[in-house]
Amino acid sequence: MHLSSTPRRLLLQTLSALSLTVCGLAAQAQGPVFRVTAIPDEAPTELARKAAPLLKYLEAQLGAKVEFTPVSDYAAAVETLVNKKVDLAWFGGFTFVQAHVRSGGKILPLVQREEDTKFRSVFITAEPAIKSLADLKGRDVSFGSASSTSGHLMPRSFILQAGLNPERDFRRVAFSGAHDATIAAVAAGKVQAGALNISVWEKFVAEKKVDAERVKVFYTTPPYFDYNWSVHADMPAAQRDKLSRAFLGLTRDSEQGREILELQRATRFVPSQVDNYKGIEAAARSAGLL
Incomplete structure (x- = not known):
């Protein structure tokens, strides 16, 4: 059957519209992407190696696609979470303090490794x-x-x-x-x-x-509080709780948990709080770095 140019054009427009609709529905089905970043305190290849099994685990726990967003420097890690370009960030104690101050108290520490309570x-x-x-x-x-x-x-x-x-x-x-x-x-x-x-x-x-x-x-040095996983206070409480449970649920009893904890150089994760970092904030202010 031969179609004239006008019906053919209409058919192509209809197929194109259907294609866009299907793509849109597929994107909706996938849901929003949960983005994670980390201060670049080691080589990019090492950061990627450490992150991969954790991201896969979080995808299953959150029921959402999880992606790692690398940043060029420590300041960029602070800005991406403060401006809600990412959902979760791995900070050192000082970067957390910078983000907490920069955001007017809106950046909150969620969990830290047990090792970070005496780093x-x-x-x-x-x-x-x-x-x-x-x-x-x-x-x-x-x-x-x-x-x-x-x-x-x-x-x-x-x-x-x-x-x-x-x-x-x-x-x-x-x-x-x-x-x-x-x-x-x-x-x-x-x-x-x-x-x-x-x-x-x-x-x-x-x-x-x-x-x-x-x-x-x-x-x-003597011990001090250090690294944590931080979130923005605007993250819905239900998602924050689910995320916290995912980290606190990691144990060395399973092969997956053991691999993640070893890569993160952690015994286990424990809840964190803003007050843990008062000493670091005081040290930063006395050194003129904040």
């Missing part, structure tokens, strides 16, 4: 002569990101308590951008010492990614 930083060196914080005087020292809790803020606060001022007493203050980069800088002799997250250091030692006979820890 520590380590100072490392390949120089045998460096045995204490006092020995950093006149040296080149690297922190991680300027907005890192365990890679800058808390190490700086303990340096200040020891009577040293980095800008006055160190020969050079460097910022590597991430914990693994700090290890690399110390190992390569680019700086004489560096401060970083204890769990990243322990992971590198366990995986033999650093020569622990040559690069050693010479100071470990």
